[in-house]
Amino acid sequence: MDLQELKKLEQKRRVRYGYMWALFCAVLWGLWYLPGTVVWDLNPFDEMFGEIAAASGDDVSLVVTAVLISGFNALTVIIALLVWNGVLGKYGEMKRTLKEFKPCSKWFFLGSIFGGPVAILGSFIAMGFVGGAFAAVAALMYPVVGSILASQWYGEKISRRAAIGIFMIIIGGLIIFGGGLFAELGSGNIGWIGYLGGLMAAVGWGIEGAIAGKGLDIAEPDIGITIRFLGENIIWWIILIPLLAITGFPMIKYALLAFEPLTILVLVFAGITFGFCYVSWYKSFPLIGVGRGQGIGNLYGMFAVIFIILFFGDVPSWTLLLGGAFCLLGSFTMFSEETGGLESLRGE
Numbered sequence: 001m002d003l004q005e006l007k008k009l010e011q012k013r014r015v016r017y018g019y020m021w022a023l024f025c026a027v028l029w030g031l032w033y034l035p036g037t038v039v040w041d042l043n044p045f046d047e048m049f050g051e052i053a054a055a056s057g058d059d060v061s062l063v064v065t066a067v068l069i070s071g072f073n074a075l076t077v078i079i080a081l082l083v084w085n086g087v088l089g090k091y092g093e094m095k096r097t098l099k100e101f102k103p104c105s106k107w108f109f110l111g112s113i114f115g116g117p118v119a120i121l122g123s124f125i126a127m128g129f130v131g132g133a134f135a136a137v138a139a140l141m142y143p144v145v146g147s148i149l150a151s152q153w154y155g156e157k158i159s160r161r162a163a164i165g166i167f168m169i170i171i172g173g174l175i176i177f178g179g180g181l182f183a184e185l186g187s188g189n190i191g192w193i194g195y196l197g198g199l200m201a202a203v204g205w206g207i208e209g210a211i212a213g214k215g216l217d218i219a220e221p222d223i224g225i226t227i228r229f230l231g232e233n234i235i236w237w238i239i240l241i242p243l244l245a246i247t248g249f250p251m252i253k254y255a256l257l258a259f260e261p262l263t264i265l266v267l268v269f270a271g272i273t274f275g276f277c278y279v280s281w282y283k284s285f286p287l288i289g290v291g292r293g294q295g296i297g298n299l300y301g302m303f304a305v306i307f308i309i310l311f312f313g314d315v316p317s318w319t320l321l322l323g324g325a326f327c328l329l330g331s332f333t334m335f336s337e338e339t340g341g342l343e344s345l346r347g348e
Contacts, residue, residue: 018287021280022296028277030136030303034311035270036124037132039069042266044257052249059193064249066124066197071236072258073124074116076271077278078233081226084279090222097223107215108224112231115208117240120232122200129194133316136304138198140327141173143294145206150213150290165295165333172326173202175319206294212282213290221282229278298331 039045045065052061085094098105119139126135144166208228215224245251258264277300284293301324308314316324 014287018284018293019296022284022288022293023299025277025280025284025293025297026299027303028273028280029297029300030305030307032270032273032277033127033132033136033304034307035266035273036073036135037127037308037312039263039266039270040065040128042263043260044254044263045069047257048250048254062128063125063193064244064251066121066128067236067240067244068251068254068258069124070116070121071233071241071255072267073120073270073274074229074232074236076267077275078226078229080271080275081222081229081279084275085222085226088222090220093220094223094226097219098227100218104215104218105227107211108219108227109231111208111211111215112228112235114204114211115228116232116235119201119204119208122197122204125197126194126201129197131314132312133305133308133314134194134320135198135201136308137301137316137320137324137327138173138195139201139205140298140301140324140331141169141202142204142206142209143298143331144169144173145203146209146290146294147206149207149210153210153214161333162292162295165330168330168333169298169327172323172328172330175323175326209281209285209290209294213285216282216286221286222279225275225278225282229275295331298327302328 040049045068048068049061049065052064056064085091119142123135123139126138147162147166212224212228219227241251241255258267281293281297284297287293288296305316305321305324
């Protein structure tokens with residue numbers, strides 16, 4: 001076997017592992033919508049919603065409660081990731097990566113801004129206002145944002161097949177948002193904020209993926225994602241939650257009341273599924289590129305809808321299913337690209 005054949009064999013192996021990690025991400029991400037939906041009905045978050053709604057209205061109450069839920073989600077994720085890196089013996093590497101702020105770790109802290117207060121908060125808002133199935137399907141447009149930004153920022157190539165897949169995802173997104181959003185606006189129902197949350201999730205995760213791809217040029221994925229969630233915890237627990245508490249919302253009171261056995265169990269389940277979903281997501285980017293990693297990870301929408309139907313019996317509307325089908329078809333189009341086209345992920 002000559003050098004060229006060895007190179008092709010190694011490339012096929014990298015692509016295979018890249019697709020495997022992206023598929024793991026999709027399954028775990030789909031599972032995350034189960035605890036993400038259930039947690040809204042658990043103490044103290046349901047009590048928190050009632051108290052704030054009585055004083056400030058349902059819309060403000062749901063957004064503020066979503067902030068605290070997002071904070072606890074980030075907390076359980078960082079605990080899971082720290083345990084993971086401890087088992088792998090990577091604390092020394094984490095320390096070295098944190099010190100390299102300008103060339104490396106700054107990208108993960110920047111990613112935490114778009115992944116936390118934009119994408120994850122938006123997703124919890126969508127779950128609270130519209131439901132878990134919508135929240136899962138609405139964010140399916142995020143590979144469009146990620147692919148385009150990765151192409152513009154650092155020359156990641158978008159093939160003709162990938163462009164077709166992106167176009168299909170855009171069509172699916174228009175179907176998902178179109179009918180439901182116009183109906184909400186026409187009726188004056190506050191549920192339109194849930195659609196805004198779904199859009200926040202799509203844009204936020206797309207931008208985060210492109211930013212993370214830059215940081216992963218230098219850092220290991222396991223380390224990069226841990227730093228990213230370290231940044232998100234700083235945003236929630238040192239900046240936003242104390243700021244809301246200062247403005248008069250009972251954030252500290254309900255944060256202390258959240259340590260109930262069932263609530264903790266659900267939050268830990270969310271932290272494990274979401275934490276390792278993110279690990280898999282970040283591991284796929286250096287192997288198959290941001291656009292393709294996001295495209296395959298997009299299959300989470302299919303898994304989420306299946307899990308929600310199986311566990312809750314909630315069947316989404318036909319527009320949601322049709323739009324989701326277009327998004328998944330676009331992802332499969334990107335997934336089916338010949339591996340030869342992945343030999344060089346970026347242009348010259």
